[in-house]
Amino acid sequence: MSYHIFIVEDDQNIRDIVAAYLKKNGYIVSMINNAExxxxxxxxxxPDMWILDIMLPGMDGYELCKKIRQESEVPIIIISAKDEEVDKILGLELGSDDYLTKPFSPRELVARVKRLFKRAKLTDSQSTDEVEHYQVGNLTLQVSDRRVFWYGKEVEVTAKEFELLQSLMQNKNRAFSREELLTLxxxxDYFGSDRAVDDLVKRLRKKLEGLPIETVWGYGYRLRDDEDIS
Known part of the structure; x- marks a missing residue:
C-alpha cells in the first residue's frame, strides 16, 4: 500500500525537497501552499498523513490542525520556524502527533513519517483485541467509536485526551509518571516538556468535573477507582 501525504507549506523550496524525499521512499505526495x-x-x-507548516498565508497551520482533528485521526506532523516550547505544546494539544523545528533534516522527517505510520498500523492491528468499552465509576469510554461519557452524557474530547483516558482506565489505580504518559x-521519540501531560490532565478535569484523576505529587497521575480497591 502506498500512503498519500498532504504537504501544506508556502515555501516552494521546502515543499520540493520534502516531496522529493518522500516520493523516493514510496509515498504519494500532494503539495499545497495554503490551508484553505x-x-x-x-x-x-x-490523505493518510498531513505535514503542516505553521506560518501559512490566511488560515494558519494551528487552525488547520484543529479542523482536521474535528473530523479525522490521521497522523499530523507540524513543521515550523518557531522553537518556543509553548508553540510545540499548543501544536500537540490541538492534536498533532509530532513537531519539527526548521531547519530540519529531510531524512529525519522521513524517519518520523515512517514511525508514525508504523504506530498507526500497530494500533489498527491491536484494535480487534481491545475490549469494546471501559467503565470506571461514572466514566465510560467506548473504544470502537472513540466516545466518552460522563454520568451518561457524551463529552467531546481530543485524540490525545482520549488516549490519556484510555491508558489510565486500562490501568486504574496505577500511578504513572509524566515520562511514562508522554511515551504512551x-x-x-517525543522530547518535549512533560508540561504537555499536565495541560492534558487540566483540560480533562475541566471537561469532566469531579473526574478522579489524582495527582501523585512529584511523580505523575493515577485514575482512582475506589470500588476496585480491596
Whole structure:
C-alpha cells in the first residue's frame, strides 16, 4: 500500500525537497501552499498523513490542525520556524502527533513519517483485541467509536485526551509518571516538556468535573477507582 501525504507549506523550496524525499521512499505526495486550498481538497481526496507548516498565508497551520482533528485521526506532523516550547505544546494539544523545528533534516522527517505510520498500523492491528468499552465509576469510554461519557452524557474530547483516558482506565489505580504518559501518548521519540501531560490532565478535569484523576505529587497521575480497591 502506498500512503498519500498532504504537504501544506508556502515555501516552494521546502515543499520540493520534502516531496522529493518522500516520493523516493514510496509515498504519494500532494503539495499545497495554503490551508484553505488544502482543506478544500479533502472533500474529494483524503490523505493518510498531513505535514503542516505553521506560518501559512490566511488560515494558519494551528487552525488547520484543529479542523482536521474535528473530523479525522490521521497522523499530523507540524513543521515550523518557531522553537518556543509553548508553540510545540499548543501544536500537540490541538492534536498533532509530532513537531519539527526548521531547519530540519529531510531524512529525519522521513524517519518520523515512517514511525508514525508504523504506530498507526500497530494500533489498527491491536484494535480487534481491545475490549469494546471501559467503565470506571461514572466514566465510560467506548473504544470502537472513540466516545466518552460522563454520568451518561457524551463529552467531546481530543485524540490525545482520549488516549490519556484510555491508558489510565486500562490501568486504574496505577500511578504513572509524566515520562511514562508522554511515551504512551506521544511516542518514545517525543522530547518535549512533560508540561504537555499536565495541560492534558487540566483540560480533562475541566471537561469532566469531579473526574478522579489524582495527582501523585512529584511523580505523575493515577485514575482512582475506589470500588476496585480491596
Amino acid at each position: 486550498e488544502a482543506w478544500e481538497q479533502t472533500r474529494n481526496n483524503q 501518548i506521544w511516542g518514545d
